[in-house]
Amino acid sequence: MHVMIIGAAGMIGRKLADAIAQGRWPGTAQPTALTLVDVVEPTAPDGLPFQPDVMSIDLSQKGAAETLVKARADIIVHLAAIVSGEAEADFDKGYAINLDGTRDLFEAVRHAHNADGYTPRMVFTSSLAVFGAPFPDLIPDSFNLTPLTSYGTQKAIGELLLEDYTRRGFFDGIALRLPTICIRPGLPNKAASGFFSGILREPLNGKEAVLPVDRDVRHFFASPRAAVGFLLHACTMDTAPMGHKRALTMPGLSATVAEQIEALRRAAGEETAALIRDEPDATIAGIVAGWPQNFDTTRAQKLGFQAEASFDEIIAIYREDEMGTGS
Amino acid sequence: MHVMIIGAAGMIGRKLADAIAQGRWPGTAQPTALTLVDVVEPTAPDGLPFQPDVMSIDLSQKGAAETLVKARADIIVHLAAIVSGEAEADFDKGYAINLDGTRDLFEAVRHAHNADGYTPRMVFTSSLAVFGAPFPDLIPDSFNLTPLTSYGTQKAIGELLLEDYTRRGFFDGIALRLPTICIRPGLPNKAASGFFSGILREPLNGKEAVLPVDRDVRHFFASPRAAVGFLLHACTMDTAPMGHKRALTMPGLSATVAEQIEALRRAAGEETAALIRDEPDATIAGIVAGWPQNFDTTRAQKLGFQAEASFDEIIAIYREDEMGTGS
Numbered sequence: 001m002h003v004m005i006i007g008a009a010g011m012i013g014r015k016l017a018d019a020i021a022q023g024r025w026p027g028t029a030q031p032t033a034l035t036l037v038d039v040v041e042p043t044a045p046d047g048l049p050f051q052p053d054v055m056s057i058d059l060s061q062k063g064a065a066e067t068l069v070k071a072r073a074d075i076i077v078h079l080a081a082i083v084s085g086e087a088e089a090d091f092d093k094g095y096a097i098n099l100d101g102t103r104d105l106f107e108a109v110r111h112a113h114n115a116d117g118y119t120p121r122m123v124f125t126s127s128l129a130v131f132g133a134p135f136p137d138l139i140p141d142s143f144n145l146t147p148l149t150s151y152g153t154q155k156a157i158g159e160l161l162l163e164d165y166t167r168r169g170f171f172d173g174i175a176l177r178l179p180t181i182c183i184r185p186g187l188p189n190k191a192a193s194g195f196f197s198g199i200l201r202e203p204l205n206g207k208e209a210v211l212p213v214d215r216d217v218r219h220f221f222a223s224p225r226a227a228v229g230f231l232l233h234a235c236t237m238d239t240a241p242m243g244h245k246r247a248l249t250m251p252g253l254s255a256t257v258a259e260q261i262e263a264l265r266r267a268a269g270e271e272t273a274a275l276i277r278d279e280p281d282a283t284i285a286g287i288v289a290g291w292p293q294n295f296d297t298t299r300a301q302k303l304g305f306q307a308e309a310s311f312d313e314i315i316a317i318y319r320e321d322e323m324g325t326g327s
Numbered sequence: 328m329h330v331m332i333i334g335a336a337g338m339i340g341r342k343l344a345d346a347i348a349q350g351r352w353p354g355t356a357q358p359t360a361l362t363l364v365d366v367v368e369p370t371a372p373d374g375l376p377f378q379p380d381v382m383s384i385d386l387s388q389k390g391a392a393e394t395l396v397k398a399r400a401d402i403i404v405h406l407a408a409i410v411s412g413e414a415e416a417d418f419d420k421g422y423a424i425n426l427d428g429t430r431d432l433f434e435a436v437r438h439a440h441n442a443d444g445y446t447p448r449m450v451f452t453s454s455l456a457v458f459g460a461p462f463p464d465l466i467p468d469s470f471n472l473t474p475l476t477s478y479g480t481q482k483a484i485g486e487l488l489l490e491d492y493t494r495r496g497f498f499d500g501i502a503l504r505l506p507t508i509c510i511r512p513g514l515p516n517k518a519a520s521g522f523f524s525g526i527l528r529e530p531l532n533g534k535e536a537v538l539p540v541d542r543d544v545r546h547f548f549a550s551p552r553a554a555v556g557f558l559l560h561a562c563t564m565d566t567a568p569m570g571h572k573r574a575l576t577m578p579g580l581s582a583t584v585a586e587q588i589e590a591l592r593r594a595a596g597e598e599t600a601a602l603i604r605d606e607p608d609a610t611i612a613g614i615v616a617g618w619p620q621n622f623d624t625t626r627a628q629k630l631g632f633q634a635e636a637s638f639d640e641i642i643a644i645y646r647e648d649e650m651g652t653g654s
Contacts, residue, residue, distance in 0.1 A: 091437075091495065110418075132571070142470070142471055143469070143471060144469055144470060144471030144472060145471060145472045145483075145487070146572070147487065147490075147491070148494070148571060150491050150495070153487050153488065153490070153491040156472075156487050157484050157487055157488075160472070160474065160480050160483050160484055160487075161480065161484075163474075163480070164474070164477050164480040167475070168418065168477070244459070244475060245473070
């Protein structure tokens, strides 16, 4: 079983490679080869019983996809993407990676399929950005694709291509729309969504954090560990029950900022929670107002995808996975 | 006002050019220039008060879109497409024209926009094929994009690109999902949907017609004249009330085959209706079973799009427009 991770230097890609190295692969056929690909050279995880291949390749370069497909990996996990803010700021770059890079990869697999029958499992990370306001409070699985950003447009097109290529039999595809990942480890970033992680991560590390929106703002979350779990399940599950509908909104926890802070208070005390400073920012509040709050993910749950049920769990996972402490 | 029709040699493109030549343009600013483009050289309509430009260009050729955009037409009506059956049979050709040709056109406009502020009205014909079964009986405007064919996938991607390019301000786009056009003039074709026109057209011309499905089959129709009306309205309407949602399912008439035949009987008598021979074809019946039956098109109607309310009207239009007789 040969697994290729494209976008292996990113946060989720690194955690997925670590999970494989730690023996958390859920299938009966364990990986016997691992290829890690990113535009910057990815770091190989510790503990693998074999030497992984590590490749530094820019998916937007001509011929890059063909090079990757030569490895004939059984499972391709395609995480590489220009993130939302950058795709909106740089139209060409967003389309070059998120649309053309994805399509080049799918096309290279199709040509290999036509040449020798190659038909890998293709796991593609999509985004809640395929959905745009106005939303119902609880967004059903049947909600239509209504992106309001270039990033969301690119991800929606990726989903459509993945479903057509799968229906045609060129590969066996699954697209996962990930909730907002929380608590993101590492340094604060400038993403509009960054504060959702920051207001927990910074206080847990004894630092002040700024909250730019009202505490009654509601959003949809899953931990990095849950995201890795989604990917591992997507790599190994039986896809037959999905039929032609291959894009799935992943389960998550719908919670308000106040509920996040209550969980922080329960986990680390009043003094820690007091490190959050309310500093309203109308721009960020405006962006966040257009985001979804909750999804009905019955379909994904029936197919075996699982996320956290409380922010207490999400905080405990951060402490275990990032701070080396038990909950 | 310079109007460019891409796909001007097709049935709808010719009728649209004829309508302009006959003075049926609904806007206050009348066309003063017309460019007709197709892969085969289009025929100029009679009666235009000026000489149109006629161009034979294959949109899938490199540089073709740039050539077209040089004309700086105020309105571009993009009808050119590989039809459903061919796009399913020839994967490369379908994507080359329906996806890459459309995207090349949009990209050429974007580059012109960035160079000199060019911002045309862009009217794109999409298809009900962006929707796939299972359907509710009455499909709402909020139904999601669920194509089950390569053609439907390509049209859905065209809609997504059109909405992103419009939101970005590169052009002012509208995508029209046309109902099945009925009664199509001309010879019978091999399209699975061909019988919907054939069972009326052939008897009206004194010929036998074959009906391959049950008479209780229901589908969604508009006349060629209504389709031209949709396009003329899309060329000239105020798009501001549409906001970001630029893809519209056009109004149509939901009717059963039995209702079609009843209208034929009313219009042309029992002997004419008796020219229809039931000859069940399981393959065609299977394809048609996956097609939608009815749409809620309140949104398009509120925006001023209108279709027929009965097959009596549709038959009268065919007689007027194609047989040179009044109803």
